[in-house]
Amino acid sequence: MGDTSPIPLTFRLVSGVALVILLTPVLIVVLSGLNSGEYLTFPPQGLSLKWVAGFFTSPIFLPAFLFSFGLATVTTIISTILGTMAAIFLTRSRSRAREVLRGLFILPVVLPGVVLGLALYVFFAWTKLGLAGSFPGLLIGHVLVTMPFVIATVTASLVDFDLSVEDAARSLGATPLQAFTKVTLPIIQPGISAGTIFAFIVSFGQFELTLFLATPDMQPLPIAMYTSLRYAFEPTAAAAGIFAICLVTISTLVTSRLVNLKKLLRRR
Amino acid sequence: MSDIRLDQLTHSYGETRAVDNVSLSIAEGEFYSLLGPSGCGKSTTLRMIAGFVTPTSGRILIGGGDVTRLPPERRDIGIVFQNYAIFPHMSVAENIAFGLRLRKVPRAEIDTAVEGALAQVGLSGFGDRYQRNLSGGQQQRVALARVLVTKPRILLLDEPLSALDKALREEMKFWIKDLQQTLGITTIYVTHDQDEALTMSDRIGVMRAGRIEQSGTPREIYEEPASLFVTTFIGQSNVLDATYAGAEGPRAAAMVEGRALSAELSHALPRGSAAKLVIRPENVLMGPEAADRNLTQLPATVIGESYQGAMVRYRLRLGSQELVAERQNQAHLARWRPGETVTVGWDPGRARLLPAD
Numbered sequence: 265m266g267d268t269s270p271i272p273l274t275f276r277l278v279s280g281v282a283l284v285i286l287l288t289p290v291l292i293v294v295l296s297g298l299n300s301g302e303y304l305t306f307p308p309q310g311l312s313l314k315w316v317a318g319f320f321t322s323p324i325f326l327p328a329f330l331f332s333f334g335l336a337t338v339t340t341i342i343s344t345i346l347g348t349m350a351a352i353f354l355t356r357s358r359s360r361a362r363e364v365l366r367g368l369f370i371l372p373v374v375l376p377g378v379v380l381g382l383a384l385y386v387f388f389a390w391t392k393l394g395l396a397g398s399f400p401g402l403l404i405g406h407v408l409v410t411m412p413f414v415i416a417t418v419t420a421s422l423v424d425f426d427l428s429v430e431d432a433a434r435s436l437g438a439t440p441l442q443a444f445t446k447v448t449l450p451i452i453q454p455g456i457s458a459g460t461i462f463a464f465i466v467s468f469g470q471f472e473l474t475l476f477l478a479t480p481d482m483q484p485l486p487i488a489m490y491t492s493l494r495y496a497f498e499p500t501a502a503a504a505g506i507f508a509i510c511l512v513t514i515s516t517l518v519t520s521r522l523v524n525l526k527k528l529l530r531r532r
Numbered sequence: 533m534s535d536i537r538l539d540q541l542t543h544s545y546g547e548t549r550a551v552d553n554v555s556l557s558i559a560e561g562e563f564y565s566l567l568g569p570s571g572c573g574k575s576t577t578l579r580m581i582a583g584f585v586t587p588t589s590g591r592i593l594i595g596g597g598d599v600t601r602l603p604p605e606r607r608d609i610g611i612v613f614q615n616y617a618i619f620p621h622m623s624v625a626e627n628i629a630f631g632l633r634l635r636k637v638p639r640a641e642i643d644t645a646v647e648g649a650l651a652q653v654g655l656s657g658f659g660d661r662y663q664r665n666l667s668g669g670q671q672q673r674v675a676l677a678r679v680l681v682t683k684p685r686i687l688l689l690d691e692p693l694s695a696l697d698k699a700l701r702e703e704m705k706f707w708i709k710d711l712q713q714t715l716g717i718t719t720i721y722v723t724h725d726q727d728e729a730l731t732m733s734d735r736i737g738v739m740r741a742g743r744i745e746q747s748g749t750p751r752e753i754y755e756e757p758a759s760l761f762v763t764t765f766i767g768q769s770n771v772l773d774a775t776y777a778g779a780e781g782p783r784a785a786a787m788v789e790g791r792a793l794s795a796e797l798s799h800a801l802p803r804g805s806a807a808k809l810v811i812r813p814e815n816v817l818m819g820p821e822a823a824d825r826n827l828t829q830l831p832a833t834v835i836g837e838s839y840q841g842a843m844v845r846y847r848l849r850l851g852s853q854e855l856v857a858e859r860q861n862q863a864h865l866a867r868w869r870p871g872e873t874v875t876v877g878w879d880p881g882r883a884r885l886l887p888a889d
Contacts, residue, residue, distance in 0.1 A: 431584050432617040432675075434604040436631035436682060446630075450621040 290509060297502035304497045315503040325504040328488035333511070335484055336467040339406040343463040346407065347414025348456055354415065355422040369415050372408040377472030380409070385476040397479040405477045406467045413466060414459030421455025461519040465512050534595030534685045534718060535560045536581070541590035543576055550576045552742035553590070558720065558735075563712055565721040565729040568739035569765070574722045577739075578688055581720065582611045594685055605634075610679030611688040614695060616671040618663040624650070624674050625659035631682035649677040652711075669700045676708075680715070687712070687719045693728060705732055726766045730754065738762050755882075758798060760889045763810050770816065770855050774809040774885060776801040784885045789851030793828050795883035806888050815882040816857035818846065819866050822877030829877040834868045848876060 269276070292306055299305065300312035319325050354366050372380055384405050388396035395401035429451070433443040449456075471486040478487050485508060489501045536558040543551040551573040558564045566574040579585040581592055583604035591600045599607050619627050625646050632642045650656050653673035663671060672692060679687065692708070693701045709732045712719050723729055729736045730750045737747040738761075746758040757763035760771065774786040774793075784797035786809050795809055822829060832855065836847035841861065846868065848855040857876060859865060868874055 426615060426617065428613040428615060428617040429619060431582070431604070432611070432613060432678075433619070433630070434584070435582055435607075435609060435611045436678065437605045437634040438630075439603075439605055442634065447619055447621075451619075 293502050293505040293509065296499055297504075297506040299499045299502070302498070304493070304499045304502060315499040316506065318500045319503040319507065322500055322504075324483070324488050324492060325485070325500055328483050328485045329504060329507060331483065332468055332485040332508075335402065335406060336464050338403060339410055339467040340460055340463045342403070342407050343410040343414050343467075344456060344460050347411040347459055347463070348418050348452075350411070351415045351418035351422055351455075355419055355425075370412050373412045377409070377470070378476075381405070381473040381476030384408075384473070388477075397477070397482075399482060402474065402477045402482065405473045406470060409470060409473055410463035410466045413462035414456070417459035417462065418452060418455045421452040425452060457519055461516055464515060468508065468512065535562075536686060536718060536720070537591075537593040538577070538581075539591040539593065541577065541580060541592065542588050543573075543580060543585060544588045549742045551580065551587075554742075554744055556737060556744065556747065558718060560718055561716045563709065563719045563721065563732060563734045565723060565733040565736045566739055567723055567726060567729040567736050567766075569724060572739040573742040574724075574739045575690060578611075578690055578720060578722045581686075582609055582688055583607050608682075608685045609688060610682065610684035610686070611690065612672070612675045612679055612692050614691040616668075616675040616692075616695075618666070618671050618674055618678075620663045622662075623659060624655070624661050624666070627674055628659075628678045628681050630678065635682070645681050649681040652680065653677045668696050669704060672696070672704060676711070680717075685718070687717045689719065689721045691723055692721075694723075694725070701728075708732065730766070738765060740765075756796075756798065757810070757884065757886070760808055760810070760886050763884070763886070768813055768856070770811045770813060772809040772811070772850070772853055772855070774807050776803060776805050776807045776885060778803050783880060786885050789830075789853065791830065793830075793883065794880040795885040796881060797885050799887050801885070801887060807885050808888050809883055809885055811855075811878055811883045813845070813856045813858040815878050816848075816855060817877050818857055818859060818868065818874050821859075821865075822875050824877070826879075827877035828880050828883065829875055832874055832876045834870050834872050834874060836870055837868065848874070850876070 295308050296304055296306055297315055298311050298313070299308035299315065300310035301308065319329075350365075350369055354362060354369070384401070385396060388401050395404070425448070429447055430443050433447045434440070438446060469486060470484075471490070474484050474487055475490075478484060483491070485504060489504055492498070492501050536556075538554055538556040541551055541554045541556075542549060554573075554577060556564075566577060568574045576585055580587050583599070583602060587600060591598055593599070594607070594609070618624075619630065622630070628646045628649050629642050632645060637645070646659065647656070650659060653676055655670060655673055655677065658666075658670070658674075663674075666674065675692075689708070693704055696704060705728060721729070721732060730753075733750055735747060735749055736753050737744045738753060739745065740761050746753060746762045748756070753762060754766055757766070757769075763769040764771065772788050774788045774795075776797075777785040777787050777792060779785070779797075780794050783794040784801075785792050786795050786807060787793075788809055793809065801807055817827065830850055832848040832850045834846055835849050835854070838845045838847075839861075843858050844861050844867065846857045846859065848857060855876065
């Protein structure tokens with residue numbers, strides 16, 4: 265009885281291969297960023313931290329990293345609030361518009377980013393509200409593509425939500441707002457947290473849409489890396505990539521830890 | 533503690549009337565059950581009283597005050613749900629303290645009240661537990677404690693026992709009734725289980741298709757059913773095709789299988805109209821027991837016998853109709869085999885003539 269795992273060997277082999285395929289590029293980026301040579305090559309000519317240090321002094325990458333971080337933070341806050349509200353509507357409304365709205369909310373992730381980016385750019389230019397090439401315009405685009413993730417995760421936690429818990433709170437003396445903040449919100453919080461992390465990661469790495477909406481003086485990290493790689497093949501871009509990977513990994517770990525703890529507390 | 537009055541309460545979902553013109557008075561301290569099959573409107577009635585559903589028309593008065601338009605949080609009503617609705621993110625003590633915190637009761641007072649409530653429901657020392665560590669019966673007690681600690685004017689119970697296993701259900705039935713009597717709190721109990729309604733209630737309202745078909749004490753509901761629905765929904769009844777042949781003293785004469793039988797009549801019927809003669813299986817006597825001249829007597833053939841331990845159940849043929857008799861399984865009582873003929877009889881005061889549905 266050597267093999268006691270309930271998962272068949274074939275499945276484990278396939279997932280092992282998939283993991284290698286997914287992680288290899290990440291490893292290549294990290295190693296390239298630690299290259300001691302002058303150009304972005306693989307395998308690296310030697311290991312050094314000079315490009316990592318270069319990232320901090322770079323007039324392009326550090327501001328781009330901070331801009332992306334800020335953009336992702338603001339996007340996440342707006343997406344989480346709007347997405348949670350939308351999810352509550354979609355799970356509780358008996359309106360016939362519900363299915364149509366559900367489709368519309370999900371549309372931004374189904375449409376190719378290029379199509380959405382072009383459409384938004386044309387729309388912003390046409391409305392003449394000054395949204396084209398502005399921070400609010402970019403923010404609107406990012407909220408559109410990140411909100412579906414919040415809607416999906418919050419909806420999942422609302423589907424098995426027992427409405428009589430809210431009724432119980434009301435009957436015990438809670439106003440609708442108190443019932444929501446003291447009872448509903450803490451119970452669906454794991455779903456909201458998961459949506460938050462998705463929104464942050466998607467916004468931070470968003471490329472196609474950003475390409476249409478960003479301006480030269482407002483460059484998020486993915487655009488900055490792309491631009492820099494087109495003209496100079498230097499490893500600073502890969503070093504910036506290391507920081508992006510670290511940021512995403514840390515935020516995922518922290519959030520999943522929080523979410524899992526909550527899940528554990530909730531389940532028996 | 534207060535009395536409850538429902539005045540022509542109606543709730544419509546589109547075309548269908550879930551609750552149809554229900555008027556009801558429940559006295560202070562009374563244990564009133566709304567009994568009926570699923571979809572009869574009993575839960576909607578309860579949810580209207582609690583304030584979760586707005587009536588289409590009609591009024592709800594508690595302690596004389598009109599609460600029809602008040603939101604649930606201002607009605608001062610305690611409700612316990614079928615699934616208990618314990619807040620999963622709070623400990624038992626926090627659950628119980630919830631209502632008091634909203635009322636801005638001082639911390640020390642809350643702690644004392646929570647301890648008292650836990651003791652009252654027999655869960656002292658359970659304050660730090662969470663819902664996931666509680667059995668169904670314990671959750672039930674927490675839900676009651678959470679409600680009672682706020683000293684509500686009335687208590688609403690929505691099928692509180694249906695999620696429990698049979699043994700626990702029996703135990704909780706008496707426990708809840710005792711608690712209700714100790715507190716003297718006006719209680720409305722919604723159930724589809726006739727046993728619960730019969731054993732716990734002071735009065736029962738049998739609901740069907742949004743209306744209260746009959747409202748009365750458990751004895752009245754069981755022994756003096758006002759309709760065919762009530763008599764078949766509560767316990768078992770033999771329903772025989774009959775024709776109303778006119779009054780016969782205080783009783784009615786009914787033609788059943790060509791014989792004139794007398795029965796209690798609770799509804800005025802036109803002479804000659806089709807009706808149903810209703811008799812409970814435990815009231816159908818057989819053989820020597822049916823020998824009394826004052827009884828209604830009929831010849832019947834045994835077509836089936838089933839042994840049920842304390843009871844023996846006979847299927848009998850009476851002309852073209854069938855009848856079920858339930859006799860106690862005791863040594864001095866005779867037993868019959870299928871195929872034998874036997875005289876069956878009953879006290880005419882136990883038979884009722886009801887309008888055909």
